[in-house]
Amino acid sequence: MSETVPVTLNGRAIEANKGELIIAAAERHGVYIPRFCYHERMSSVGMCRMCICEVDTGRGPQLTPTCMVAVAPNMIIDTESEMTKNVQQGVLELLLANHPLDCPVCDKGGECPLQDQAFSHGPGESRYIEEKRHFEKPIAISDIVYLDRERCILCDRCTRFADEVAGDALISFSYRGNETQITTFPDEPFSSYFSGNTVQICPVGALTAKPFRFKARPWDLSQQESTCTTCAVGCRIVVESSRDEVLRYMGVDSEPVNHGWLCDRGRFNFESVNSPDRALQPLVRERDELRGVSWNEALAAAARLINEARASGGAARVAVIGGARGTNEDAYAWSRLGHEVIGTPNVYSQMGDGLPADLLLLERATIDEAANATTIVLLAPDLKEELPVLYLRLREASEKKRSRILEFTPKQTGLTRYAWRSIGYEPGSQVAVVEEALADADIAAQLAKGNVVVVFGRMNLAETITAGVLALNRLLKAVPGSKLLPAFRRGNSLGALQVGMRTGPDGLNIRGVLQAAADGKIDCLVLVGADPLSDFPDTDLARRGLAGARRTIAVDTFLSASTARADVVLPACAFGEKDGTTTNLEGRVSKVVRQVSPAGNTRPDWMIASGLALALGSDLGYADVDEITLDIAINVPGFEEVTAASVAANPDGVVAGVPTAIPPVGLLEGVAPERNSYDLRLVVSRTLYDQAAGTAHSPSLAHLPRGSAVHLHPLDVARVGTRDGVEVKVFNARATVVMPVVADASVLRGTAWMPWNNPGPNVGELIDCFAAVNDVRIENL
Amino acid sequence: MTRLNDANQVLAREIIGRYPKARSATIPLLHVAQQQNGYITQEAIAHIAELVGATSAEVLGTCTFYEMFKMHPVGKYLINICTTMSCALMGAEQLVTHAEQRLGIKAGGTTPDGLFTLERVECQAACTEAPCLQANYRYRYRVNAAQLDQFLDDLAEGQLDAEIPAHGVVARVRQSIPVDRAVSVVAPDDVHEAPVWMPLSGTTA
Numbered sequence: 001m002s003e004t005v006p007v008t009l010n011g012r013a014i015e016a017n018k019g020e021l022i023i024a025a026a027e028r029h030g031v032y033i034p035r036f037c038y039h040e041r042m043s044s045v046g047m048c049r050m051c052i053c054e055v056d057t058g059r060g061p062q063l064t065p066t067c068m069v070a071v072a073p074n075m076i077i078d079t080e081s082e083m084t085k086n087v088q089q090g091v092l093e094l095l096l097a098n099h100p101l102d103c104p105v106c107d108k109g110g111e112c113p114l115q116d117q118a119f120s121h122g123p124g125e126s127r128y129i130e131e132k133r134h135f136e137k138p139i140a141i142s143d144i145v146y147l148d149r150e151r152c153i154l155c156d157r158c159t160r161f162a163d164e165v166a167g168d169a170l171i172s173f174s175y176r177g178n179e180t181q182i183t184t185f186p187d188e189p190f191s192s193y194f195s196g197n198t199v200q201i202c203p204v205g206a207l208t209a210k211p212f213r214f215k216a217r218p219w220d221l222s223q224q225e226s227t228c229t230t231c232a233v234g235c236r237i238v239v240e241s242s243r244d245e246v247l248r249y250m251g252v253d254s255e256p257v258n259h260g261w262l263c264d265r266g267r268f269n270f271e272s273v274n275s276p277d278r279a280l281q282p283l284v285r286e287r288d289e290l291r292g293v294s295w296n297e298a299l300a301a302a303a304r305l306i307n308e309a310r311a312s313g314g315a316a317r318v319a320v321i322g323g324a325r326g327t328n329e330d331a332y333a334w335s336r337l338g339h340e341v342i343g344t345p346n347v348y349s350q351m352g353d354g355l356p357a358d359l360l361l362l363e364r365a366t367i368d369e370a371a372n373a374t375t376i377v378l379l380a381p382d383l384k385e386e387l388p389v390l391y392l393r394l395r396e397a398s399e400k401k402r403s404r405i406l407e408f409t410p411k412q413t414g415l416t417r418y419a420w421r422s423i424g425y426e427p428g429s430q431v432a433v434v435e436e437a438l439a440d441a442d443i444a445a446q447l448a449k450g451n452v453v454v455v456f457g458r459m460n461l462a463e464t465i466t467a468g469v470l471a472l473n474r475l476l477k478a479v480p481g482s483k484l485l486p487a488f489r490r491g492n493s494l495g496a497l498q499v500g501m502r503t504g505p506d507g508l509n510i511r512g513v514l515q516a517a518a519d520g521k522i523d524c525l526v527l528v529g530a531d532p533l534s535d536f537p538d539t540d541l542a543r544r545g546l547a548g549a550r551r552t553i554a555v556d557t558f559l560s561a562s563t564a565r566a567d568v569v570l571p572a573c574a575f576g577e578k579d580g581t582t583t584n585l586e587g588r589v590s591k592v593v594r595q596v597s598p599a600g601n602t603r604p605d606w607m608i609a610s611g612l613a614l615a616l617g618s619d620l621g622y623a624d625v626d627e628i629t630l631d632i633a634i635n636v637p638g639f640e641e642v643t644a645a646s647v648a649a650n651p652d653g654v655v656a657g658v659p660t661a662i663p664p665v666g667l668l669e670g671v672a673p674e675r676n677s678y679d680l681r682l683v684v685s686r687t688l689y690d691q692a693a694g695t696a697h698s699p700s701l702a703h704l705p706r707g708s709a710v711h712l713h714p715l716d717v718a719r720v721g722t723r724d725g726v727e728v729k730v731f732n733a734r735a736t737v738v739m740p741v742v743a744d745a746s747v748l749r750g751t752a753w754m755p756w757n758n759p760g761p762n763v764g765e766l767i768d769c770f771a772a773v774n775d776v777r778i779e780n781l
Numbered sequence: 782m783t784r785l786n787d788a789n790q791v792l793a794r795e796i797i798g799r800y801p802k803a804r805s806a807t808i809p810l811l812h813v814a815q816q817q818n819g820y821i822t823q824e825a826i827a828h829i830a831e832l833v834g835a836t837s838a839e840v841l842g843t844c845t846f847y848e849m850f851k852m853h854p855v856g857k858y859l860i861n862i863c864t865t866m867s868c869a870l871m872g873a874e875q876l877v878t879h880a881e882q883r884l885g886i887k888a889g890g891t892t893p894d895g896l897f898t899l900e901r902v903e904c905q906a907a908c909t910e911a912p913c914l915q916a917n918y919r920y921r922y923r924v925n926a927a928q929l930d931q932f933l934d935d936l937a938e939g940q941l942d943a944e945i946p947a948h949g950v951v952a953r954v955r956q957s958i959p960v961d962r963a964v965s966v967v968a969p970d971d972v973h974e975a976p977v978w979m980p981l982s983g984t985t986a
Contacts, residue, residue, distance in 0.1 A: 185826070
């Protein structure tokens with residue numbers, strides 16, 4: 001336990017923690033000191049003066065900003081004295097002097113700290129009768145965030161957040177005195193991936209987010225705590241809705257996970273839940289046209305397709321892929337349906353862009369352990385693009401000097417700036433590069449300090465996972481006791497794998513399934529929230545696989561390129577429309593809740609699986625989702641502690657254990673060949689905004705992907721003989737695509753980087769998923 | 782292009798080298814930019830941000846805080862007439878009016894030939910010498926209308942070039958420390974002891 005300090009708070013003796021700020025100690029003991037600028041996740045600045053109280057340190061009562069001063073022994077704090085009240089009223093009168101008081105038309109009205117504290121601590125009347133300050137209102141400081149400078153009280157929360165927490169100091173105070181205002185640099189908007197957080201922490205209505213502006217009054221919102229499943233970090237959120245429509249997510253301050261922060265993609269892609277493009281009723285293909293049918297008809301049709309496939313050559317002619325986007329319960333029900341009812345071993349939840357399932361057997365670090373490690377080793381994709389809030393946590397670890405980051409990457413990432421060492425490598429050379437680094441005296445000494453967490457993920461979609469896994473093995477062997485944080489991308493990848501959405505004996509993974517389908521060996525392909533054409537790295541194989549599978553059954557929220565040609569479409573509930581649990585990348589299981597009614601005629605995935613099982617003549621035996629949670633706790637190793645009750649009792653979630661047995665996943669053999677000096681080695685990775693369904697169907701986000709382009713080191717741009725922005729021909733043995741060049745110093749020489757699944761030419765055409773690495777050549781048109 | 786020119790970029794790197802943290806050089810570099818162009822351009826701000834490792838928004842915030850950094854073109858000579866109490870009592874307003882009529886511009890404006898910008902300013906700390914004015918921050922004390930006319934004539938004719946350089950020039954002699962005489966800089970994070978000249982508390986020097 002930390003040392004305590006005896007202090008007196010409003011006449012009551014309390015024990016504060018040593019070094020604790022007065023405002024925090026008071027709050028912990030039930031006394032709320034009003035504040036605007038103070039935020040417990042950011043440094044104190046003492047800007048707003050609202051938290052001033054009378055504090056006696058032995059020299060008589062003095063007015064003290066309680067967010068700036070730590071407790072000291074025998075301090076006497078009085079938050080209710082006449083003087084304190086006087087000062088609070090004075091501060092509020094000053095803050096309100098220039099405040100427009102347009103509360104009736106302000107989105108913040110009803111949940112506004114300024115409004116609330118003006119009522120609770122304000123003078124009630126103003127002596128200020130002069131003209132208030134005027135600004136143009138509101139101005140867009142980014143695509144999503146609007147700033148009303150008249151309402152702003154200059155508390156420095158948004159600017160501090162941008163600088164301290166997000167590391168994107170794109171907004172700043174400008175001018176001075178009465179003219180002081182928040183500005184961006186002209187033509188350089190506040191395009192941070194985390195801009196939505198400033199809206200949430202703004203203590204007035206100065207910052208508003210486009211998706212919520214004028215949508216609802218806060219008192220009309222009903223809300224429940226849930227977990228964001230956009231990526232595998234699993235940020236805790238509150239889902240808020242009005243009139244059965246999801247209108248907003250707010251971050252919840254969860255100590256082990258997200259500290260209250262969310263990325264903009266997670267925060268605003270709720271719009272897709274309300275999209276008019278959702279698949280709303282079951283469809284069955286008849287004479288090359290999808291026709292709306294009843295659920296019974298659709299399930300019977302699906303069962304018929306599965307039975308036909310089984311009859312034609314055994315259950316292995318059916319494959320079930322996907323399931324990483326749903327809940328644990330969805331995945332478990334589908335896994336039972338696939339393995340037990342259909343009887344196929346070809347069940348797989350990862351889309352060829354994930355990690356081998358046997359990594360789950362390794363000792364897993366939590367996010368907290370990673371953010372408190374002495375050394376964080378990154379063999380991971382750009383976390384800022386893929387797992388943004390994990391990026392915030394690790395960035396903080398480096399900025400607060402708790403951790404040193406040792407990064408191995410084929411392209412500079414968002415964390416490169418904060419890395420102690422960032423080692424670039426050409427795809428295929430991971431093992432050599434890691435071995436060389438381990439031989440370095442400095443690095444060896446740093447790793448020898450112990451407490452090492454390795455973050456491992458898919459760094460490059462244009463190579464097999466083999467070299468990465470071998471490099472990881474070298475690292476783990478060289479640093480005994482190090483833990484692994486698997487950087488899964490999709491919301492419930494780890495949960496789906498662990499509860500059973502993985503191959504049975506002799507089963508095929510996604511690559512095997514698509515290859516078999518292309519070879520005519522799969523008669524019925526079931527896509528559970530899977531879109532191989534935009535998820536699977538090798539587009540050619542995905543296309544051939546989808547064309548080769550005789551029948552396709554799609555379970556999805558939207559009709560995608562892959563599912564548009566399905567024979568049966570079973571519309572699924574989206575996030576916020578179903579209950580269940582989800583597992584994040586550290587194995588933390590937390591609740592997702594149903595806040596609104598399912599759109600149209602949609603059903604949760606587990607219910608679809610149950611229905612399909614019944615149509616196939618088996619009963620999974622589930623009447624509601626809690627029964628599945630219980631079944632998982634009973635049957636899935638590692639999930640023993642995860643019951644509906646324990647998840648409900650622990651809002652931060654319950655960390656599942658590692659499974660006991662997963663058969664080793666065979667890695668593709670193959671050594672990366674030497675690169676021909678005319679070629680560039682291909683690196684493909686994700687950007688936060690791409691054409692994923694949740695982003696593409698959210699109007700506020702849909703235009704944010706930057707588009708397909710080939711990024712080259714500026715010297716390589718010169719070598720190719722082209723210029724930034726000019727279209728070039730990119731080709732290899734598989735395909736030729738034409739896309740613009742971007743000169744980008746974060747790309748290594750000799751490599752070409754392309755963003756995955758962005759609007760424009762399809763990068764996947766260039767990727768052969770069986771090749772150790774892929775090279776491309778670039779020519780002028 | 783009004784980023785820092787090549788010579789000033791070399792100078793900028795030298796200035797940055799004097800500080801343990803590059804962003805400490807922001808204000809000196811803004812002076813360099815103002816000296817180069819007579820005012821601070823957006824491109825220069827972006828360039829300085831690159832040089833000191835800050836964002837353009839941060840450099841803009843610093844720049845706009847200070848009245849003496851001009852974000853718009855000003856004349857070769859910036860005439861600041863004090864209109865605070867002492868000067869006001871001694872006829873500063875009449876002086877401003879006279880200057881406006883003489884230059885044909887309102888206070889705050891710049892003459893079409895780009896030679897003069899006229900501004901009303903707050904106290905310039907020369908109250909005993911009221912009314913006072915500054916041309917590019919060089920003082921003239923107890924100024925009357927006739928003296929102002931003469932002063933503006935002299936400036937226009939270039940007779941005062943030796944004393945009053947063009948707007949933006951802080952000093953014509955720039956400090957330069959030879960490498961062998963420079964005291965190395967220690968980043969704040971690397972300081973673990975009190976400076977040698979400061980006895981630690983509890984010890985005697």
